[in-house]
Amino acid sequence: MKPVPFNYLCAYSLEEALQHLRHSDDAKVIAGGQSLMPMLNFRVVQPSLLIDIGKLVELDFIKEEGDQIVIGSLTRHSTVASSELVKKDLPVMHEALKHVAHLAIRNRGTIGGSLSHADPAAEYPMLSLLLDAKIYCESLDQKRIIPADKFFAGSLSTVLAEDEILTQILFSKIKSHTGWAFEEFAQRDGDFALAAVGVLVDKDVNGQIDNLKIGMMGVGETALRLNSVEAILNGHGYSEALLEEAIRSLDGLIVPNTDLHASSEYRLHLAGQLLKRTFKAAWDMASTKK
Numbered sequence: 001m002k003p004v005p006f007n008y009l010c011a012y013s014l015e016e017a018l019q020h021l022r023h024s025d026d027a028k029v030i031a032g033g034q035s036l037m038p039m040l041n042f043r044v045v046q047p048s049l050l051i052d053i054g055k056l057v058e059l060d061f062i063k064e065e066g067d068q069i070v071i072g073s074l075t076r077h078s079t080v081a082s083s084e085l086v087k088k089d090l091p092v093m094h095e096a097l098k099h100v101a102h103l104a105i106r107n108r109g110t111i112g113g114s115l116s117h118a119d120p121a122a123e124y125p126m127l128s129l130l131l132d133a134k135i136y137c138e139s140l141d142q143k144r145i146i147p148a149d150k151f152f153a154g155s156l157s158t159v160l161a162e163d164e165i166l167t168q169i170l171f172s173k174i175k176s177h178t179g180w181a182f183e184e185f186a187q188r189d190g191d192f193a194l195a196a197v198g199v200l201v202d203k204d205v206n207g208q209i210d211n212l213k214i215g216m217m218g219v220g221e222t223a224l225r226l227n228s229v230e231a232i233l234n235g236h237g238y239s240e241a242l243l244e245e246a247i248r249s250l251d252g253l254i255v256p257n258t259d260l261h262a263s264s265e266y267r268l269h270l271a272g273q274l275l276k277r278t279f280k281a282a283w284d285m286a287s288t289k290k
Contacts, residue, residue, distance in 0.1 A: 003040035010052045014165065017053050018140045022163045024049045029165055031074055034101075034109035035117035059112070059167055062086065067173050073112025073166045077101070080111060089173040090131065092180040092198055096123045102190040112166045115151070118158050118222065121192040123184075125152060126223035130198045130215030134170040139163045152222040178202050178211070179286030181278040185270055187261060193218040194262045197274040199282040202289055209233050210289070214279075219256040219271050228253060229275075238283055246279075247272040 011017035021027050028047040030036050031054050039045045053059070059074040062083050069089050071080060080086055081097040100106055100123055114124040115135065128135065128148035135146045137160055151158050160166060174180060184196035195218045204210040212234050214226040232246045256267035 004043060004046045006040075006047055007049045008052065009049060010055060012055060014053075014056055014058065014138070014167070015140075017051050017056070017165060018138065018163070020049065020051050021165065022140050024051075027051055029053055029116075031113045032076070032108040032110045033113075034105050035113055035119070053165065064089070065170075069171045069173060070168055071111055071171070072168050073115075074110050075112075077106040077109045077111070077114075078103075081106065090171055091174060092130070092182050092200065093127050093171070095180075096127055096182045096184070096196075096198060099123060099184045099186070099190075099193070099196070105190075111169060115169065116158060116160060116166050118152050118154075118156050119192075120155050120220060120222050121196075121218040122223075123193075123196070123217070126196065126198060126215045126217035128169065128171075129223055129225040130200065130213055131171045131174075132213075135166060136168045136170070137161075137164045138167050139165075143167075149225060155221040174200065175202070177287045177289050179282035179284065181281035181285070183274045183278050183281075185274065195219050195256075195267050195270040195274055197271065197278045199275075199278040201279070201282045201286050203283075203286045204289060206237075207288060208235060208237050209283075210235070214275065216254065216271055216275075219254045219267050224254065226250075226253070233279075243276060243279060247275055250275070 009020055026047050027049040029051050056074060059072040061072040062075060062085055063070050064085055069085055077100050087094045111124055114122050118125055133148040135151050137144055153159055179201045182198045184193045186193050198215040200213040202211040212230045214229055217223045229246050229249055236242055250272055256264045258264045
C-alpha cells in the first residue's frame with residue numbers, strides 16, 4: 001500500500017514546527033521517518049500534513065551537564081552509539097545500541113522518534129526506564145519534563161500531547177562502582193527483540209544488593225521497569241536461591257504476547273533466562289561503594 005495524499009512542510013525552527021502543529025488538526029511530525037513511514041504506507045496513520053523537523057540542528061546534540069548526559073531528540077542512533085560520552089558514562093546504553101535495527105535505520109532513525117513511537121520491543125524506551133530518564137517536551141504554551149515511567153501509555157502510545165514535540169532527554173551518569181549488563185535475543189541481528197533485559201546494580205558496604213534496576217522489553221505492551229522484582233532482591237546478599245525466586249515471580253508479573261515469532265510461554269522463559277544472565281554479569285562487575 002501507499003500513503004494517502006498529504007501536504008509536506010519542512011520546518012526551519014522549532015517555533016515554526018510548533019505553530020503548524022498547533023494549527024493543524026491531524027498533522028504528524030517526521031524526523032528520521034523510520035517508524036512513521038511504514039505506518040503511513042500501511043495507512044495506520046493518515047495525516048493531512050507532515051511537518052519535517054529534520055533540519056532543526058539545535059535538537060541534534062549530546063552534551064555533559066554535571067552528573068547528567070543530555071541528548072537532543074534529533075540525534076541519530078549511530079551518533080549516540082559512537083559517542084565517547086555515552087560509552088564512558090552510559091555504558092549500558094552503548095551496549096544496547098549494538099542491537100538497534102540495521103545500518104540504514106541507525107543512520108536515519110532518531111532517539112526522539114524511537115521514544116515517541118514507543119514500540120515495546122525497541123531499545124530506547126526500555127533504556128529510558130532503566131536509567132530513570134527525564135523527557136523534555138515543548139509546545140507553544142509550555143515546556144514540561146516527564147519522567148520516563150510516566151511517558152509510555154501503551155503499545156505505540158505515549159502521553160505526548162498532539163501539539164508537543166519531544167526536544168531532549170536527560171540521563172544520569174552511571175557511577176563507576178555500579179555493575180551493568182544488557183542482553184537481547186532476536187531471531188536475526190537487527191530484528192526486533194523477542195525479549196531483552198537490562199540491569200544496573202550496586203553493592204552496599206555489607207556486600208548486599210543495593211539500588212537494583214531492572215528493565216525489560218519485548219514482553220509486554222510497553223517496555224517495563226520491574227520494581228517488584230527489584231524489591232525482592234534489594235537489601236539481600238546474592239544467592240542462587242534468591243535469584244531463582246525473583247525469576248519465578250515473573251510468571252504473572254509479565255504477560256508476553258503470542259505472535260508469529262514466539263509464544264507467550266517461550267518469551268516468559270526467555271525473559272527469566274536473560275534476567276539470570278544479566279544480573280549475574282552486573283553483580284560480578286559491581287564494586288562495593290566507598
